Amino acid sequence: MKKQLLGSSHPSVAMSLNNLALLYDYQGRYTEAELLFIEALEMAKQLLGSSHPSVATSLNNLAALYHSQGRYTEAELLFIEALEMIKQLLGSSHPDFATSLNNLANLYRSQGRYTEAELLFIEALEMIKQLLGSSHPDFAKSLHNLALLYHYQERYTEAEPLYKESLEMIKQLLGSSHPDFAKSLNNLALLYRSQGRYTEAELLFIEALEMIKQLLGSSHPDFAMSLNNLALLYRSQGRYTEAEPLYKESLEMTKQLLGSSHPDVAMSLNNLALLYDYQGRYTEAEPLYLEALKICMQLLGKEHPNTQTTWGNYLYFLQQVLNENRQEELSDERSLQIISDMEKSSLENS
Incomplete structure (x- = not known):
């Protein structure tokens, strides 16, 4: 409809293309998502010029798609291009620049480039603290990202306090009945599982599962993922008869939804x-x-x-x-x- 009303060359059409691409990305329809992201990017460049915050956003979105596909070389080039563009347009002391640093750090974490990732995560964390304060959802998210990195590196004693601080902050800022709080519970539970702290992990997994069921319903990808996590714990404990129905339910739900x-x-x-x-x-x-x-x-x-x-x-x-x-x-x-x-x-x- 927007295309018919505004014409095919209008910023709102580019935004709609981008939003549809994000949906396809979430659904795992990567080929379709890529075509739309590229179309939105080209349109933004033509309408707004090749150096514009909206172009940087489009670059970031396409890079994130490549990241999820494991196309790391392509993703890195786009993330760096977006980072440099935001630095030139908005300066290196801007929340969008910190977000771009986080994006690049997440990519490096996926590649196992942990030293580079840690430096960027810490830089982004410090920047967000200065710009937005230490009581802001973006600061909590940055803490969580750093905790996840330490978790990947099996630096459990460093990861745990960051997970807990992030969790408490989300609880204060967004409340204990928020999807982000449930996700943080899940990640802390995964850390406990990695450490063999199965009793603590199970309590958190079940709490997160119930919360997601109440907030998002029992037909949601996050609910399926929570079922999977609980099944993973049971498998680690050798509780195979309990794990199997959860795995099967998670699998069927994921197939139906995605x-x-x-x-x-x-x-x-x-x-x-x-x-x-x-x-x-x-x-x-x-x-x-x-x-x-x-x-x-x-x-x-x-x-x-x-x-x-x-x-x-x-x-x-x-x-x-x-x-x-x-x-x-x-x-x-x-x-x-x-x-x-x-x-x-x-x-x-x-």
Whole structure:
């Protein structure tokens, strides 16, 4: 309608294209999202010039899409271009500049470039503190980002106080009945799980799950993710019969909400496959690993960490099958070929 009323070359049309692209990105419809983000970016450049805050926003959005796809080289170039543009237009003491620093730091964290990420996260944190104060939602978000980095690095004693400070701040600023509070609870619970503090983790996971159910309903991606997290905890504890129905519910919900070809679906398939793998249910595990790999390869590419993790799990699974001489339980040609190659390699090295 906007296109008909305002013409195809109007800033509001570019904004609408951008918003639709964000929706497609969220749904995992990356090819469609990319086309719209590029169209919105080109339109913004033509209408507003190549150096404008709206152009920087479009660059950031396209970079974030590439980040989620594991296209890190392309993402980095765009994030840096947006960062430089905001610096020139708004100065290096502006909240948008701090946001851009955070975006680039998140990318570096995904790549395992932790030293570079930490420097940017700390710079963004200090800037937000100076500009907006230490009682602002953006400051809480920056604390959370830094905590997540330390969590990834297994620097648990440094991550925990930051998670807790961020959690308390969100509680004060947004209230204890807010989706961001539930997400923070989830992340703190994941930290406790990593530390083997299962009792504390379970209490937080259940609290977050109930909160998300009340706030967003039981048919929401965040609810599906919370189910998955609780199942992950139960699997870690060897509570397989409790984990399985949660994994299955999470998987089905994610498929319904986001479509059957989405990175979150691949993650759910991988997790359920791992559960079956741990239980020695190899016939059930094999097709789930393969489906997860197919989605990861198509959407994220072979270099993406999620693809690498799933591939690693699958290979370890095949090695277990070989070690236990249970090849007859598998049916996929590729699986059997890889096992055959493993067997030959083992004989050659012995």
